[in-house]
Amino acid sequence: MSQTYALLMDAYRELNAKKLFWITLVLSGLVILIIAAMGLDREGYSIFGWTIPLPFGEMFQYMTDEQLAEARASFYKGVFHEIGVTYWLTWAAIILAIISTAGLFPDLMTTGAIDTLLTKPISRLRLFLTKYMLGLGFVALQVAIFSICGFLVIGIRASAWDPTIFLAIPIVLLFFSYLYAVCVLIGVVTRSTLLAVLLTILAWFGMFIINYADSIILTLQAEAVVETEISEQRADYMLTLPNRPDPIPEPVAEQADSPGENRETEEVEPGTAQATANADSDVQDLDFVSPWGDFDTSTREGYAEAWGDESTLRNQAGSAREMAASLEKWRGYAFWVKTPLPKTGETRELMKRVLREETDDEYFKFDPSEDPEEFYGDSLFNTRMVLVEEKKFELSRAQRPWAWILLTSLLFELAVVGLAAWRFCRRDY
Amino acid sequence: MPDNPLVIDLQGVEKRFGRKVHALKGVDLRVHGGEVFGLLGPNGAGKSTLVKCMLTVVRPTAATGTLLGKPVGHKPTLARVGYLPEHARFPKHLTGRQVVSFYGAMAKMPGTLRRKRTDELIDLVGATDYADRRVGGYSKGMQQRIGLAQAMVNDPDLVVLDEPTDGVDPVGRRDIREVLKQIRDRGKTVFINSHLLSELEAVCDRVAILVQGKVAKQGRIDDLTIDQRYYRIGFDWTRDTARPDAAASALGVALKKTDVRSGLDVLRGEREGVWFELHGPNLSVGVEEPKDAWPIIDMLRNAGLVVRSVQPMRPSLEDLFMEVAEHGSSDGGVKR
Numbered sequence: 001m002s003q004t005y006a007l008l009m010d011a012y013r014e015l016n017a018k019k020l021f022w023i024t025l026v027l028s029g030l031v032i033l034i035i036a037a038m039g040l041d042r043e044g045y046s047i048f049g050w051t052i053p054l055p056f057g058e059m060f061q062y063m064t065d066e067q068l069a070e071a072r073a074s075f076y077k078g079v080f081h082e083i084g085v086t087y088w089l090t091w092a093a094i095i096l097a098i099i100s101t102a103g104l105f106p107d108l109m110t111t112g113a114i115d116t117l118l119t120k121p122i123s124r125l126r127l128f129l130t131k132y133m134l135g136l137g138f139v140a141l142q143v144a145i146f147s148i149c150g151f152l153v154i155g156i157r158a159s160a161w162d163p164t165i166f167l168a169i170p171i172v173l174l175f176f177s178y179l180y181a182v183c184v185l186i187g188v189v190t191r192s193t194l195l196a197v198l199l200t201i202l203a204w205f206g207m208f209i210i211n212y213a214d215s216i217i218l219t220l221q222a223e224a225v226v227e228t229e230i231s232e233q234r235a236d237y238m239l240t241l242p243n244r245p246d247p248i249p250e251p252v253a254e255q256a257d258s259p260g261e262n263r264e265t266e267e268v269e270p271g272t273a274q275a276t277a278n279a280d281s282d283v284q285d286l287d288f289v290s291p292w293g294d295f296d297t298s299t300r301e302g303y304a305e306a307w308g309d310e311s312t313l314r315n316q317a318g319s320a321r322e323m324a325a326s327l328e329k330w331r332g333y334a335f336w337v338k339t340p341l342p343k344t345g346e347t348r349e350l351m352k353r354v355l356r357e358e359t360d361d362e363y364f365k366f367d368p369s370e371d372p373e374e375f376y377g378d379s380l381f382n383t384r385m386v387l388v389e390e391k392k393f394e395l396s397r398a399q400r401p402w403a404w405i406l407l408t409s410l411l412f413e414l415a416v417v418g419l420a421a422w423r424f425c426r427r428d429y
Numbered sequence: 430m431p432d433n434p435l436v437i438d439l440q441g442v443e444k445r446f447g448r449k450v451h452a453l454k455g456v457d458l459r460v461h462g463g464e465v466f467g468l469l470g471p472n473g474a475g476k477s478t479l480v481k482c483m484l485t486v487v488r489p490t491a492a493t494g495t496l497l498g499k500p501v502g503h504k505p506t507l508a509r510v511g512y513l514p515e516h517a518r519f520p521k522h523l524t525g526r527q528v529v530s531f532y533g534a535m536a537k538m539p540g541t542l543r544r545k546r547t548d549e550l551i552d553l554v555g556a557t558d559y560a561d562r563r564v565g566g567y568s569k570g571m572q573q574r575i576g577l578a579q580a581m582v583n584d585p586d587l588v589v590l591d592e593p594t595d596g597v598d599p600v601g602r603r604d605i606r607e608v609l610k611q612i613r614d615r616g617k618t619v620f621i622n623s624h625l626l627s628e629l630e631a632v633c634d635r636v637a638i639l640v641q642g643k644v645a646k647q648g649r650i651d652d653l654t655i656d657q658r659y660y661r662i663g664f665d666w667t668r669d670t671a672r673p674d675a676a677a678s679a680l681g682v683a684l685k686k687t688d689v690r691s692g693l694d695v696l697r698g699e700r701e702g703v704w705f706e707l708h709g710p711n712l713s714v715g716v717e718e719p720k721d722a723w724p725i726i727d728m729l730r731n732a733g734l735v736v737r738s739v740q741p742m743r744p745s746l747e748d749l750f751m752e753v754a755e756h757g758s759s760d761g762g763v764k765r
Contacts, residue, residue: 002537002539003534003537005534007535009531010531013520013527110518112514112515115484115486116512116519118484118485119507119512120535121505121536122504122535426488428487429481429487
């Protein structure tokens with residue numbers, strides 16, 4: 001126990017002597033300060049008291065107090081995740097952490113330093129593992145301080161005392177541990193701090209490239225799936241629409257020519273979603289403005305003029321489905337390529353996944369009997385991006401469950417650390 | 430000392446680095462408790478490798494034997510060993526006092542005892558003035574003193590020192606010698622690996638000379654040099670015998686000029702198994718007993734030379750080392 005305590009004290013003194021530890025801590029404080037300086041009220045978003053004019057900023061004026069409080073909490077949590085976790089903790093701070101800890105093993109293994117330690121009654125494996133854990137402790141300490149500050153800022157500024165913030169500690173620690181394992185292995189093999197830093201960052205860059213390629217495939221697949229669903233939905237919806245009535249002879253006198261009459265002929269059961277949709281379309285402006293021109297989409301022909309006839313829509317859906325299936329195959333390849341590697345990107349996204357699962361997924365569910373344009377309002381074109389994001393999340397969650405992310409990454413780390421430990425224990429000094 | 434139990438008893442220590450380097454070729458070494466033992470050898474002889482094999486820093490290719498009565502490699506035994514490596518490097522962020530205390534903790538010393546020992550040893554090695562400064566700013570001599578203190582902090586039964594006086598000034602060397610004697614007087618064993626033969630000669634009870642991965646000589650310095658004892662006969666020149674070859678003529682030996690002591694005019698020769706060396710007005714004669722020198726003295730006197738002194742001589746450790754390093758030793762054996 002006295003040995004572990006001595007090594008802990010030594011690590012503390014080493015960190016204390018290293019300026020980078022304090023620089024990282026100060027920078028963390030600045031990031032927290034920036035998050036704390038951000039604000040959300042009825043006027044809109046603000047930073048350091050300056051309101052940022054946004055086109056949709058006025059929406060906060062119509063919210064109830066509860067809605068505004070909820071929006072404020074979501075805002076701070078989002079900012080904490082995006083700025084605090086994604087950009088600071090798992091990006092800039094990680095680089096600083098790698099630089100700070102990369103020298104731990106090369107310094108330890110210097111001739112003249114390691115000799116003295118190895119002649120003490122401590123096993124090499126214990127010495128290795130203790131040093132390894134102390135390196136992780138460096139990051140754990142930094143992230144813990146950052147998370148506590150983030151928790152307090154969100155609590156004070158948004159009155160939301162959300163303990164899920166502390167998920168950042170294990171997630172960032174895991175993220176760092178993958179890279180740290182590589183760094184330790186290189187440090188143990190080469191005994192060079194510089195090489196350990198450079199090759200670790202190179203390995204990280206390699207993982208980033210693989211993640212990026214995988215992400216592009218996922219985005220394309222999500223777009224294809226969304227395209228399939230929308231085209232199918234349009235085709236299905238089209239079938240529920242009445243045919244365009246014959247030209248009404250002058251003077252117009254018969255109610256039977258109205259669209260409502262036609263719908264009755266299709267024997268729509270009252271109370272169904274379709275009936276509701278039809279009823280809504282009775283009162284809405286018939287001149288729907290699609291991105292491609294003005295069409296009367298309340299009739300089957302008009303809808304076909306706007307989006308294509310049924311066979312065109314079905315063909316579009318078929319092509320998109322084929323594309324999605326092809327991309328699914330590529331994602332399968334990416335899956336197997338990534339399986340033995342550490343999942344840096346996915347691990348970072350785990351927190352987002354947890355936060356996202358708390359939200360109401362029903363909001364994003366299609367109702368197949370409804371007009372997609374009705375369901376999403378006039379901006380399906382813009383909403384499509386949200387749909388694609390949602391589909392990406394869904395596909396990702398289905399193929400890449402958290403157990404796969406964590407277990408395969410930890411297996412990688414175990415293998416790399418095991419190799420480093422074996423090398424450390426077996427080599428002559 | 431030879432009656433004391435063996436503290437180090439190594440047999441057949443062998444170490445290969447890859448296929449080409451055969452650093453140790455079956456070393457046998459025995460060190461008794463309470464003695465100061467010196468390990469000598471030219472560069473690359475395998476001295477540091479042997480020490481590292483003994484202390485588990487290097488894994489031997491083959492080795493049997495014991496350290497403090499336990500098999501070599503028994504980790505808990507290392508709590509009873511103190512070690513100062515060659516070119517010791519201590520954590521730069523620690524002060525000298527913290528270094529001593531840190532290694533004490535690594536040797537599983539209780540906190541109170543560790544602090545007490547640290548203070549005592551800092552004082553003993555004369556590092557009080559700078560003990561609370563970070564070792565990153567220390568000179569080599571200061572580091573060696575702190576290194577010596579850390580090697581003794583756990584009150585070890587065996588202290589292994591690899592070049593302990595390296596980089597230390599003469600005053601420091603004398604201090605270190607005194608410390609080593611104190612350790613020995615407390616019944617502890619000291620194992621020193623050094624190039625400084627005069628330092629070793631001053632403190633060592635026994636030595637081993639390692640040459641090309643093998644122990645060429647091992648034993649007490651007196652015992653190792655017993656075969657090479659000789660007598661030095663000093664005489665005065667007279668006008669009639671002013672030429673060195675007159676002495677040779679008197680002895681009936683053909684002395685040949687040699688360059689053994691380069692730069693000096695030395696004549697050497699041999700008759701009936703006795704070697705002679707004439708160096709100025711001094712004649713060295715390779716006989717072990719005084720009575721064997723009498724006939725030679727008579728011959729010199731009969732030739733008109735005035736004998737003024739007869740001294741029994743023993744080769745220095747340096748002489749022994751040079752001879753072994755240059756010619757090796759076929760016996761490789763242990764004298765006692």
